[in-house]
Amino acid sequence: MDAIRADHLKKIFGPVTAVNDVSITVREGEIFGFLGPNGAGKTTTIRLLTGVLTPDAGTVTINGIDIHRHPLEAKMQMGVIPESSTVYGDMTAEQNLQLSGKMYGMPRALREERIHELLSKMGLAEKRRIPVRAFSKGMKQRVSIACAIIHRPKVLFLDEPTSGLDVQSRRLVIETIRDMNGQGSTIFLTTHNIEEANTLCHTVCIINKGKIVAQESPERLKKMFDTTQSVEVSFDRPVTQDLFKGGGIIRAEPCGDKWRLYTDNPDLVLKYLVGRAERESIGITSLTTSGPSLEEAFVQITECA
Numbered sequence: 001m002d003a004i005r006a007d008h009l010k011k012i013f014g015p016v017t018a019v020n021d022v023s024i025t026v027r028e029g030e031i032f033g034f035l036g037p038n039g040a041g042k043t044t045t046i047r048l049l050t051g052v053l054t055p056d057a058g059t060v061t062i063n064g065i066d067i068h069r070h071p072l073e074a075k076m077q078m079g080v081i082p083e084s085s086t087v088y089g090d091m092t093a094e095q096n097l098q099l100s101g102k103m104y105g106m107p108r109a110l111r112e113e114r115i116h117e118l119l120s121k122m123g124l125a126e127k128r129r130i131p132v133r134a135f136s137k138g139m140k141q142r143v144s145i146a147c148a149i150i151h152r153p154k155v156l157f158l159d160e161p162t163s164g165l166d167v168q169s170r171r172l173v174i175e176t177i178r179d180m181n182g183q184g185s186t187i188f189l190t191t192h193n194i195e196e197a198n199t200l201c202h203t204v205c206i207i208n209k210g211k212i213v214a215q216e217s218p219e220r221l222k223k224m225f226d227t228t229q230s231v232e233v234s235f236d237r238p239v240t241q242d243l244f245k246g247g248g249i250i251r252a253e254p255c256g257d258k259w260r261l262y263t264d265n266p267d268l269v270l271k272y273l274v275g276r277a278e279r280e281s282i283g284i285t286s287l288t289t290s291g292p293s294l295e296e297a298f299v300q301i302t303e304c305a
Contacts, residue, residue: 003028006023008059030186030202033218083161087140096143100151123172141169194298204217230290
């Protein structure tokens with residue numbers, strides 16, 4: 001059975017068609033990445049899928065339950081983590097979790113057990129009785145995540161869950177996604193972090209200008225643009241972009257202390273770099289090649305759409 005199914009969704013705001021005939025199928029147990037540039041329709045789509053907005057056309061089912069005909073039953077199947085934390089600032093972390101557990105109808109004993117487990121897992125056990133308004137953004141997001149998964153939802157929606165978070169909080173979010181998926185939850189993840197989608201997701205779907213423009217596994221999407229490969233190189237002293245004119249190099253971009261060179265012939269680039277460095281007495285400190293990236297595929301798909 002499909003965990004999430006949307007058929008021909010449409011949503012119009014005045015003169016703008018934010019979502020235009022969008023159909024999505026998410027298999028039970030997969031991590032589904034939903035990508036798109038700003039204003040592409042990602043957030044509107046996730047609000048339609050979770051019942052926050054009513055579509056002008058189309059249907060949504062969660063585990064076979066029509067979310068608009070049976071909203072309460074469908075929402076009991078899901079957890080939702082929005083980009084901005086929705087926890088109550090005047091309440092403590094523990095009180096926020098108690099409220100969420102009650103809303104999902106959890107018995108008191110199970111609720112207490114789960115609260116203790118989640119606060120410990122999120123590194124908030126010692127701050128359980130502190131009002132959330134005193135927390136950092138990362139800590140608030142951890143509380144928000146705990147509230148969304150307290151009832152072990154079968155489907156978990158995350159809208160840009162790691163945006164603006166510190167490294168520790170980001171790692172906790174990623175670990176939680178993997179842990180929930182390992183326990184059988186289906187994950188629907190919207191993100192701007194393409195590398196995050198590449199490492200986490202079984203399927204990646206790209207939306208642009210309100211329409212789905214691609215849906216495949218990350219590897220298949222990359223292979224669609226297998227002529228675009230890259231070489232990363234660093235030298236023992238600064239160099240200018242003039243060094244990269246020729247040798248099969250299509251484009252050169254600085255990348256931290258390295259240069260990333262795009263090409264359709266990595267072998268030619270490697271030979272060119274070694275020869276040029278030797279002639280100009282430049283030391284090569286690192287040199288790596290990689291296949292097409294999901295980022296490059298994303299850029300090409302959204303530019304062509």
